Amino acid sequence: xxxxxxxxxxxxxxxxxxxxxxxxxxxxxxxxxxxxxxxxxxxxxxxxxxxxxxxxxxxxxxxxxxxxxxxxxxxxxxxxxxxxxxxxxxxxxxxxxxxxxxxxxxxxxxxxxxxxxxxxxxxxxxxxxxxxxxxxxxxxxxxxxxxxxxxxxxxxxxxxxxxxxxxxxxxxxxxxxxxxxxxxxxxxxxxxxxxxxxxxxxxxxxxxxxxxxxxxxxxxxxxxxxxxxxxxxxxxxxxxxxxxxxxxxxxxxxxxxxxxxxxxxxxxxxxxxxxxxxxxxxxxxxxxxxxxxxxxxxxxxxxxxxxxxxxxxxxxxxxxxxxxxxxxxxxxxxxxxxxxxxxxxxxxxxxxxxxxxxxxxxxxxxxxxxxxxxxxxxxxxxxxxxxxxxxxxxxxxxxxxxxxxxxxxxxxxxxxxxxxxxxxxxxxxxxxxxxxxxxxxxxxxxxxxxxxxxxxxxxxxxxxxxxxxxxxxxxxxxxxxxxxxxxxxxxxxxxxxxxxxxxxxxxxxxxxxxxxxxxxxxxxxxxxxxxxxxxxxxxx
Amino acid sequence: xxxxxxxxxxxxxxxxxxxxxxxxxxxxxxxxxxxxxxxxxxxxxxxxxxxxxxxxxxxxxxxxxxxxxxxxxxxxxxxxxxxxxxxxxxxxxxxxxxxxxxxxxxxxxxxxxxxxxxxxxxxxxxxxxxxxxxxxxxxxxxxxxxxxxxxxxxxxxxxxxxxxxxxxxxxxxxxxxxxxxxxxxxxxxxxxxxxxxxxxxxxxxxxxxxxxxxxxxxxxxxxxxxxxxxxxxxxxxxxxxxxxxxxxxxxxxxxxxxxxxxxxxxxxxxxxxxxxxxxxxxxxxxxxxxxxxxxxxxxxxxxxxxxxxxxxxxxxxxxxxxxxxxxxxxxxxxxxxxxxxxxxxxxxxxxxxxxxxxxxxxxxxxxxxxxxxxxxxxxxxxxxxxxxxxxxxxxxxxxxxx
Numbered sequence: 001x002x003x004x005x006x007x008x009x010x011x012x013x014x015x016x017x018x019x020x021x022x023x024x025x026x027x028x029x030x031x032x033x034x035x036x037x038x039x040x041x042x043x044x045x046x047x048x049x050x051x052x053x054x055x056x057x058x059x060x061x062x063x064x065x066x067x068x069x070x071x072x073x074x075x076x077x078x079x080x081x082x083x084x085x086x087x088x089x090x091x092x093x094x095x096x097x098x099x100x101x102x103x104x105x106x107x108x109x110x111x112x113x114x115x116x117x118x119x120x121x122x123x124x125x126x127x128x129x130x131x132x133x134x135x136x137x138x139x140x141x142x143x144x145x146x147x148x149x150x151x152x153x154x155x156x157x158x159x160x161x162x163x164x165x166x167x168x169x170x171x172x173x174x175x176x177x178x179x180x181x182x183x184x185x186x187x188x189x190x191x192x193x194x195x196x197x198x199x200x201x202x203x204x205x206x207x208x209x210x211x212x213x214x215x216x217x218x219x220x221x222x223x224x225x226x227x228x229x230x231x232x233x234x235x236x237x238x239x240x241x242x243x244x245x246x247x248x249x250x251x252x253x254x255x256x257x258x259x260x261x262x263x264x265x266x267x268x269x270x271x272x273x274x275x276x277x278x279x280x281x282x283x284x285x286x287x288x289x290x291x292x293x294x295x296x297x298x299x300x301x302x303x304x305x306x307x308x309x310x311x312x313x314x315x316x317x318x319x320x321x322x323x324x325x326x327x328x329x330x331x332x333x334x335x336x337x338x339x340x341x342x343x344x345x346x347x348x349x350x351x352x353x354x355x356x357x358x359x360x361x362x363x364x365x366x367x368x369x370x371x372x373x374x375x376x377x378x379x380x381x382x383x384x385x386x387x388x389x390x391x392x393x394x395x396x397x398x399x400x401x402x403x404x405x406x407x408x409x410x411x412x413x414x415x416x417x418x419x420x421x422x423x424x425x426x427x428x429x430x431x432x433x434x435x436x437x438x439x440x441x442x443x444x445x446x447x448x449x450x451x452x453x454x455x456x457x458x459x460x461x462x463x464x465x466x467x468x469x470x471x472x473x474x475x476x477x478x479x480x481x482x483x484x485x486x487x488x489x490x491x492x493x494x495x496x497x498x499x500x501x502x503x504x505x506x507x508x509x510x511x512x513x514x515x516x517x518x519x520x521x522x523x524x525x526x527x528x529x530x531x532x533x534x535x536x537x538x539x540x
Numbered sequence: 541x542x543x544x545x546x547x548x549x550x551x552x553x554x555x556x557x558x559x560x561x562x563x564x565x566x567x568x569x570x571x572x573x574x575x576x577x578x579x580x581x582x583x584x585x586x587x588x589x590x591x592x593x594x595x596x597x598x599x600x601x602x603x604x605x606x607x608x609x610x611x612x613x614x615x616x617x618x619x620x621x622x623x624x625x626x627x628x629x630x631x632x633x634x635x636x637x638x639x640x641x642x643x644x645x646x647x648x649x650x651x652x653x654x655x656x657x658x659x660x661x662x663x664x665x666x667x668x669x670x671x672x673x674x675x676x677x678x679x680x681x682x683x684x685x686x687x688x689x690x691x692x693x694x695x696x697x698x699x700x701x702x703x704x705x706x707x708x709x710x711x712x713x714x715x716x717x718x719x720x721x722x723x724x725x726x727x728x729x730x731x732x733x734x735x736x737x738x739x740x741x742x743x744x745x746x747x748x749x750x751x752x753x754x755x756x757x758x759x760x761x762x763x764x765x766x767x768x769x770x771x772x773x774x775x776x777x778x779x780x781x782x783x784x785x786x787x788x789x790x791x792x793x794x795x796x797x798x799x800x801x802x803x804x805x806x807x808x809x810x811x812x813x814x815x816x817x818x819x820x821x822x823x824x825x826x827x828x829x830x831x832x833x834x835x836x837x838x839x840x841x842x843x844x845x846x847x848x849x850x851x852x853x854x855x856x857x858x859x860x861x862x863x864x865x866x867x868x869x870x871x872x873x874x875x876x877x878x879x880x881x882x883x884x885x886x887x888x889x890x891x892x893x894x895x896x897x898x899x900x901x902x903x904x905x906x907x908x909x910x911x912x913x914x915x916x917x918x919x920x921x922x923x924x925x926x927x928x929x930x931x932x933x934x935x936x937x938x939x940x941x942x
Contacts, residue, residue: 179630179656180927264563287564315564327874332633332655333614334603335874343631345616348568392572392618392934394629 039147040196040218043236043269047173048153048190048222051166052123053513053529054110056194057147063106063533067494067509069455069469073362073375074412074425079535082306082362084246084259088294091212092244092259094133094202095141101134101540112529117162117522119185123153129196140203147196154189154225159398161185163523164442166477168398172352172387173222174271174282174318176232177394179330188226190233195219198240208249214242229329230273232282232396238267252297260293267314271396277328282349282396286316305363312356320349320396349396352387360408371416375427379408386438399439406433406447417458422465424456446479455492467494473515486525488515503539508532573616577918577938579636582610584647597639597650600758601871603878608652611635619655619922619931628929630656632920638885638912638940646912649940651881653920657706660872661925662814664705664730666850667791671696673829673844682845684827691826691845694790699853704928705729708870708879709921710762714908716915718935723908724765724772725866727879728781729925733870734815735780735856736760738808743800749808749819751858759867761859762881766906775906777861781854783818793851795821797832810856812836818855862887862904885910885940913942 045056055061062079065071072080078098080086085093110125129147157175159165198216205211220236244261248254264287271282292310297303324331326341333341360379367374387400412427428450435445455469471490477483490513497506510532517525585594597607614633621628635652671691673682682690690696705728712723727733736759740750752759763779765772785793797807797816808817813833822828831849834840858864865887870879886909889901903909910916920933 178628179658180628180924180929182628183927285564289563315566317565317569319570329658329875330630330656332616332631332876334654334878335876338605340605340609345573346570347573348570351566351568353564353566390568390572392575394618394631 039145040198040216040238040240041265042194042218042220043238043267044173044192044220044222044234045149045151045194047171048151048155048192049123049125050170051121051155052112052114052153053531054112054123054125054151055108056125056149056151057127057196063494063507063509063535064457064467064496066511066531066533067455067467067469067492067507068423068425068457069427069453069471069492070429070451070490070511071412071414071425071427071453071455071469072429073364073377073410074373074414074427075375075423075455076364076366076373076414082296082304082364083298084244084257084294084296084306087296087306087362088259088261088292088308088310089242090244090246090259090261090292090294091200091214091242092202092210092246092261093257094143094200094212095135095138095204095210096246096257098133099135101136102132103538103540104131104133105129105536106131107534107536108532110529110531112527114525114527116166116517116525118524119156119158119161119163119167120187121155121167123151126150138204140201142202143200145196145198149192149194149196151192151194152189153192154187156185156187157182158185160441164445164478169437169442170385170400170402171398172385172400173234173269174232174284174396175398176226176228176230176273177330177396178228179230186226188224190222190224192220192222194221202244208247208254210246212244212246214240214244216240216242231275232271232273232280234269234271236267236269238265240265255297255299257296258293259296260291262289262291263312264289265314275328277325278330279323281321282318283321284316284318284352286314286352286354288312288314288354302366302368303363305361307359307361309359310357312354314352314354316352318349318352318397319346320393321346347393348390349393350387350389350399352385352400354383354385356383357381371418373414373416373425374412375414376411377409381406381408399441401438403436403438404433405436406431408432412453420459420462422456422458425454427453429453444480445477448476448479450474451490457496463498463500465496467496467509468492471513473513475515483521483523484518486515486517486521486523486527488513488527490514505535505537505539507535507537574613575615575617575934575936577615577634577636577936579638579649579938579940580611581912581942582637582639582650584639584641596755597882598758599650599756599867599869599880599882601869601878601880602758603652603654603871603880608635608637611637611652614652614654615936617920617933617936619920619933622921622930622932628924628927628931630931632922632933634920634936636938638910646885648882648884649910651710651879653708653877653879653881655877655922656875657872657877657924657926658875659926660729660877661704661706662729662733662811663703663850663852664728664925665699665701665853666703667697667786667793667853668700668848668850669697669845670847671845671849672847674842682829684825684829689826691828692792692824694792697786697791697793699786699791700850704923704925705731706870706872706877706925707923709923710881711919711921712908713917713919713935716917716937718917718919720767720769721908722767724767725868725881725883726763726765727868727870727881728763729870729872730814730852731781731854731856732762732779732868733760734810735858736869737858738810743803743805743808749817749858752864756867756869756882759869759880759882761864762866762868763859764863764866764907766908773906775862775865775904777863778857778859779863780859781856783855783857785816785851785853785855793824795855796824796828796851797836798822806832806836814852816852816855818857821855824851862906865904865907883907885912910940912940914940916940 042056084090085097127149131145133143135141155167196218200214202212242263246259273280290312294308324343358381362377365374389395414425469492473488476485494509514528633654641647708727737753764775887907
């Protein structure tokens with residue numbers, strides 16, 4: 001999996017939850033689908049999209065499955081693969097992941113609005129990308145991708161708040177120092193641009209042993225909007241270097257692979273506060289190490305499954321470099337223009353860290369002799385994240401000391417229609433997370449979200465499938481409170497077109513969802529959104 | 541062959557490494573700003589020009605480099621909001637020195653506090669009226685000659701507790717670890733800061749109001765408390781704002797700013813919008829139809845009381861006794877407060893004459909006495925009048941470096 005956000009959802013889950021499921025995960029959701037293998041993890045976007053179903057990558061997942069009610073595991077799909085490359089993001093898996101070369105262009109629009117306790121929060125993402133996978137022979141393969149996302153997001157920053165600061169509690173980016181106490185709720189937002197590039201190479205060096213490498217780079221620049229005198233904007237850079245190996249032992253008819261990978265990411269987040277009277281830099285370096293392993297089994301006739309385990313961690317420090325002119329409003333020294341009154345210092349602003357461990361598995365069973373597929377996925381994760389501010393300087397971050405522990409399940413059934421006329425499927429998705437706050441600012445939270453997804457595909461003509469689906473949404477932001485779960489519905493529609501002569505494939509999907517709380521719920525929560533995906537693929 | 545024990549140990553080590561592996565910083569790499577206070581030695585009188593002119597360290601609210609440059613870099617102290625609210629943090633810059641007099645004897649300790657505050661708040665809970673003496677069309681609405689006493693009607697006066705002055709509290713502990721006894725000094729932009737002596741030459745009939753004007757003519761006096769561990773108790777003597785300007789039963793002002801018959805200036809020259817100088821004030825009665833604040837404002841055509849007009853809640857006097865130990869003066873300029881503070885290292889009782897023999901006063905029992913070379917602790921509290929936010933510092937060690 002490529003794109004773990006430093007939030008609460010397991011990375012594996014990112015790969016499998018579609019936006020519908022993530023609609024459930026109003027608290028935090030990350031999706032990493034096979035199509036995103038090779039993507040570089042977002043840092044700034046993660047924070048701004050946390051708590052929304054908007055994905056920080058363009059074209060995550062399969063537009064086909066999204067159109068079928070957001071089913072994720074019950075229907076086999078080329079964009080939702082279980083192999084070490086698609087599921088585990090192991091670059092060594094690229095060579096065997098598919099058998100052709102492809103050029104793909106995903107385009108997406110995702111808009112989300114939510115209101116609870118009269119706090120309105122929103123996120124809109126426009127994204128597009130281009131990806132290529134080249135497999136000129138059986139010995140080696142390479143892939144490259146470019147992705148661009150533009151996000152406009154806003155949220156409320158009151159903490160504590162009646163909704164347990166749902167949209168700000170895990171906002172782990174530098175924030176502007178405050179001279180006056182923040183006693184009222186405020187809305188602040190940002191526009192973020194984020195281009196990403198990556199390249200992957202995999203080659204079989206010995207019989208049964210494939211080695212692969214990936215390098216990726218992502219930069220994010222944020223233009224923050226908050227009506228306070230101190231203007232702080234954040235940029236980030238992240239360079240990932242990953243190496244992997246995949247071995248196919250001569251057992252089980254060579255239908256099993258063992259794979260492992262390791263990754264180093266040079267990651268930093270830089271806050272810059274600039275005005276004619278100040279020039280400040282908050283440099284947060286947090287190099288990250290990650291590694292994982294997977295066992296994949298694929299019986300061509302009826303069974304495919306993978307068991308994946310992974311770890312990722314970082315320690316980091318933010319160093320503040322402050323340069324305030326005498327006239328700057330935060331400078332405690334006199335405002336008279338005198339070099340002695342310049343407040344120029346640097347210090348360690350905070351220490352941070354993350355430990356994330358996760359194990360997951362997914363299986364897809366095609367019942368022999370029956371047009372029936374059974375899919376199931378389960379994952380368990382445990383994560384610690386902390387940001388501890390230096391107590392002798394003005395804080396430039398919301399402190400965090402949190403443990404997140406949860407599991408994720410999806411299971412369902414699909415039936416192929418006769419004469420390859422299409423497929424029908426039904427699936428249950430469930431995500432649960434326990435959040436324990438050691439700063440004691442926010443009570444412990446037990447979140448459970450679930451959807452029941454029904455969808456199908458019908459081929460009007462062999463090259464023209466129509467797709468539709470529905471989701472029944474049930475969100476419980478905190479099971480320990482007295483409020484009833486929030487309920488809603490999503491409607492999905494889609495269309496595909498296959499131009500076999502030139503091996504073109506086009507998939508489009510649209511989804512609208514809406515949910516609201518029970519009439520007597522004091523949160524008076526309403527959420528809705530639209531998501532559209534366009535996926536163009538050319539096979540060679 | 542590796543033993544099973546070695547194998548298990550290896551697995552355990554691998555698991556432990558896996559849960560802790562990272563390659564970033566786990567300890568701060570940059571030093572913290574200096575927040576401890578070191579009071580350096582200085583001279584109470586020093587030479588400041590090629591002509592060998594001497595001058596004193598003046599407590600006048602005007603921060604000049606020549607006075608404070610000797611202290612070196614200021615200590616940077618984070619003020620943080622009290623009460624669990626978010627934000628409200630800023631830096632307080634503190635400089636300090638202790639002085640010797642011309643005979644090289646320990647004399648005083650001085651502090652310079654500087655902090656950002658976008659707005660200055662010089663008024664504290666003023667008395668506000670709804671009375672209107674003259675209508676906009678010129679009609680007289682309150683005429684005391686007809687027996688109308690509306691101007692002093694308690695129903696016409698309220699107190700606005702939402703307006704508060706900027707305020708500083710300094711707790712000075714007698715040990716480095718914050719042990720008792722401690723001194724507590726309070727400065728208020730309205731309640732204590734205007735209480736500086738008046739110029740005896742300018743105000744010929746000032747009498748006691750010019751006491752101390754030859755030492756620190758611009759310096760006012762902080763309110764002084766002593767705490768031996770059972771709670772702060774005011775030092776002996778009267779304090780600067782001890783006279784409430786209203787009865788306990790209502791908020792009708794008792795006094796208004798005025799002037800002595802022999803003076804041409806109101807209120808001993810004190811700012812009328814914030815100060816009623818007690819010794820020259822006059823009684824407020826139903827026929828006092830002019831608002832002194834409007835009278836003193838040449839841009840205000842209507843000098844009578846209008847709805848929303850106010851009077852200070854306090855009358856100001858010069859403090860006496862041990863309440864006059866701590867001299868301080870604040871100055872607000874370009875969004876920053878600067879507060880200069882001075883107290884004798886050993887606050888002493890006044891000299892007395894017993895049986896014709898002059899006896900030097902000993903140390904005051906209600907003050908923490910300071911000694912060069914000593915280690916003490918101090919805590920600062922700043923209350924911003926605009927936000928009402930109370931920001932405090934940690935307990936800061938202070939060392940009087942010999």
